[in-house]
Amino acid sequence: MTPVRRLSLLAVLALAGCGGGSHGHAQTVGAYGSFAATTVAALPGGPANCRKDGEVFARDAKRFVAHSTTTAAYPADLYYVILRDDFADFQARGCAPSYLHDPLVRRLTAPERRVLVADLPTAMAAVVRSGL
Secondary structure: OOHHHHHHHHHHHHHHOOOOOOOOEEEEEOOEOOEOOEEEEEOOOHHHHHHHHHHHHHHHHHHHHHOOOOOOOOOOHHHHHHHHHHHHHHHHOOOOOHHHHHHHHHHOOHHHHHHHHHHOOHHHHHHHHHHO
């Protein structure tokens, strides 16, 4: 079996939840400008994966907020798309909003957290707000 086929088979098995008896969930992220709609599939979270997803979301939220100002070198669009994918993964795993609290408080100042929530779409902002 070629390495590409082996990798493809492993990806299919992982997404299918092979051997664990659990089924993953999928979240569709709508199109945004020139970025096509995508579907994010993930196995159920568990505390370790949800903590990791919270950290990734907070890291990318910091970048999104940094590029949301008028003094940024380039616009926040790319970071917004990345953040939406992070959020879709977080939701596909079924992670509780509370997993966002510590990473967001650690990485973003209170004013940055306010900017983040204000700049997010309503549904995403509601989840982030409830995690804070």
